Amino acid sequence: MIRGEQTRRNILARAVDIASVEGLEGLSIGRLATDLDVSKSGLFAHFGSKEELQLATIEAAARIFYAEVIGPALVTPPSPDRVYHLLDRWLAYSRTRVFPGGCFFARVGAEFGGRPGRIRDAIAELDCTWLGVVAQAIAQARMESDPDQLAFELNAYARAANAASLVHGDDNAYERADRAVRAALGR
Amino acid sequence: MIRGEQTRRNILARAVDIASVEGLEGLSIGRLATDLDVSKSGLFAHFGSKEELQLATIEAAARIFYAEVIGPALVTPPSPDRVYHLLDRWLAYSRTRVFPGGCFFARVGAEFGGRPGRIRDAIAELDCTWLGVVAQAIAQARMESDPDQLAFELNAYARAANAASLVHGDDNAYERADRAVRAALGR
DNA sequence: TAACTGCACGAACGATCGTACTATTACCCG
DNA sequence: CGGGTAATAGTACGATCGTTCGTGCAGTTA
Numbered sequence: 031m032i033r034g035e036q037t038r039r040n041i042l043a044r045a046v047d048i049a050s051v052e053g054l055e056g057l058s059i060g061r062l063a064t065d066l067d068v069s070k071s072g073l074f075a076h077f078g079s080k081e082e083l084q085l086a087t088i089e090a091a092a093r094i095f096y097a098e099v100i101g102p103a104l105v106t107p108p109s110p111d112r113v114y115h116l117l118d119r120w121l122a123y124s125r126t127r128v129f130p131g132g133c134f135f136a137r138v139g140a141e142f143g144g145r146p147g148r149i150r151d152a153i154a155e156l157d158c159t160w161l162g163v164v165a166q167a168i169a170q171a172r173m174e175s176d177p178d179q180l181a182f183e184l185n186a187y188a189r190a191a192n193a194a195s196l197v198h199g200d201d202n203a204y205e206r207a208d209r210a211v212r213a214a215l216g217r
Numbered sequence: 218m219i220r221g222e223q224t225r226r227n228i229l230a231r232a233v234d235i236a237s238v239e240g241l242e243g244l245s246i247g248r249l250a251t252d253l254d255v256s257k258s259g260l261f262a263h264f265g266s267k268e269e270l271q272l273a274t275i276e277a278a279a280r281i282f283y284a285e286v287i288g289p290a291l292v293t294p295p296s297p298d299r300v301y302h303l304l305d306r307w308l309a310y311s312r313t314r315v316f317p318g319g320c321f322f323a324r325v326g327a328e329f330g331g332r333p334g335r336i337r338d339a340i341a342e343l344d345c346t347w348l349g350v351v352a353q354a355i356a357q358a359r360m361e362s363d364p365d366q367l368a369f370e371l372n373a374y375a376r377a378a379n380a381a382s383l384v385h386g387d388d389n390a391y392e393r394a395d396r397a398v399r400a401a402l403g404r
Numbered sequence: 405t406a407a408c409t410g411c412a413c414g415a416a417c418g419a420t421c422g423t424a425c426t427a428t429t430a431c432c433c434g
Numbered sequence: 435c436g437g438g439t440a441a442t443a444g445t446a447c448g449a450t451c452g453t454t455c456g457t458g459c460a461g462t463t464a
Contacts, residue, residue: 033410033411033460033461034410034411034412037411037412050331051331051332053240053242053328055240055242055243056242058450058451058452059451059452059453060450060451060452061450068412068413069412069413069414070413070414070452070453071412071413071414071415071453071454071455072411072412072413073412074452074453074454075411075412076411079452079453080451080452080453130331131330131331132330132331136327136380137327137330137331139327139380139383139384140323140324140326140327140328140380140383141240141327141328142384143318143319143324143380143383143384144237144238144317144318144319144324144383145238146386150384153384154384154385154386157381157384157385158385178393179393179396179397182377182381182390182393182394182397183373183374183393183397185377186370186373186374186376186377186394186397187370187373189373189376189377189380190369190372190373190376190377193323193326193327193330193376194344194369196326196327196330196331197326197329197330197337197340197341197344198341198344198345199333199341203369206365206366206369206370207369207373209366210366210369210370210373220430220431220440220441220442221440221441221442224441224442245420245421245422246421246422246423247420247421247422248420255442255443256442256443256444257422257443257444258423258424258425258442258443258444258445259441259442259443259444260442261422261423261424262441262442263441265423266422266423267421267422267423
């Protein structure tokens with residue numbers, strides 16, 4: 031019981047890193063097993079199918095995201111500061127490469143966006159959750175008549191910075207995003 | 218010459234559609250050949266390697282993008298209208314699924330963003346070109362002291378709408394993006 | 405000690421990947 | 435019309451994909 035659970039944890043810890051760069055399709059069982067020095071069949075037995083491995087990887091990434099971004103930002107009491115803190119944590123989460131391939135969800139969202147199925151559904155739900163947290167923080171701070179609209183715009187800045195930094199290999203976009211966030215929040 | 222060129226065109230026309238959904242890695246030569254009812258080896262001979270096929274596919278997608286977005290918008294003379302027109306064409310390009318998987322460059326940019334190489338370089342250059350066109354239009358309209366900053370924000374709205382519509386399967390995000398663009402342009 | 409359970413292993417499956425050859429067709433030019 | 439070249443087809447390769455199966459080892463329970 032205990033031994034198996036620890037192995038599973040190790041597998042997923044490595045899986046999220048690989049998937050953030052190579053995608054959930056590029057995450058091959060053989061490659062993952064080789065990296066971890068375990069047998070392909072032993073690893074496979076933990077999940078039963080590739081799709082289950084992919085879903086478990088998304089779950090693991092979501093936990094990391096929550097611990098890195100949402101959790102820390104929610105220590106700030108409801109206020110405009112909390113909204114800024116959420117975005118600031120998100121930008122740091124991308125910039126410091128909590129996942130080596132940048133934002134995990136941007137990577138796999140683009141991969142499965144055009145393909146309906148359980149994986150896309152899981153990603154969509156997590157995206158809704160994140161946007162919901164931001165919108166609620168905005169609503170609680172009473173800083174905007176349309177919290178969802180502002181949440182959309184703030185999230186757009188963050189995602190754009192993540193994408194630009196990855197493609198162009200520099201950090202300039204994060205400064206642009208920070209400036210845009212501050213302007214949108216009236217700072 | 219003529220016969221071969223036409224075949225190449227047919228191949229790339231199908232390739233961009235597949236790659237916009239499955240990515241440039243998911244674009245397999247066998248699958249592509251089957252779809253087009255040609256032999257795998259005959260198709261392969263046109264490019265010599267998979268990477269060359271991928272680069273040619275990016276080139277073909279860029280031409281379509283130019284014809285669908287940049288070209289039409291540039292008929293509007295330099296002005297705030299031109300800036301809005303550029304963004305409006307972009308949103309239509311994504312919403313009407315000129316590529317079945319949404320924006321081709323968002324898809325493959327996420328795929329190769331974390332992986333240096335010729336493909337990422339090609340994507341980065343095209344991204345720079347697009348942002349440059351938008352920034353120049355802003356500068357010519359003299360609507361902002363920092364055209365690059367505004368171009369970043371407008372592009373962010375568009376990309377976010379593309380991603381959201383794909384993942385969530387609805388068109389709401391395009392209205393949010395349009396609202397954000399109009400607000401940013403002071404309309 | 406005997407039976408059972410959880411976990412990982414190696415070997416092998418058929419399918420598909422990108423790529424390399426050779427053979428065959430189809431077209432252009434003299 | 436015939437010869438040469440460009441374009442396509444055919445076949446085969448080694449590698450890797452996801453998956454299945456049977457087996458052995460470790461630890462717990464009876």
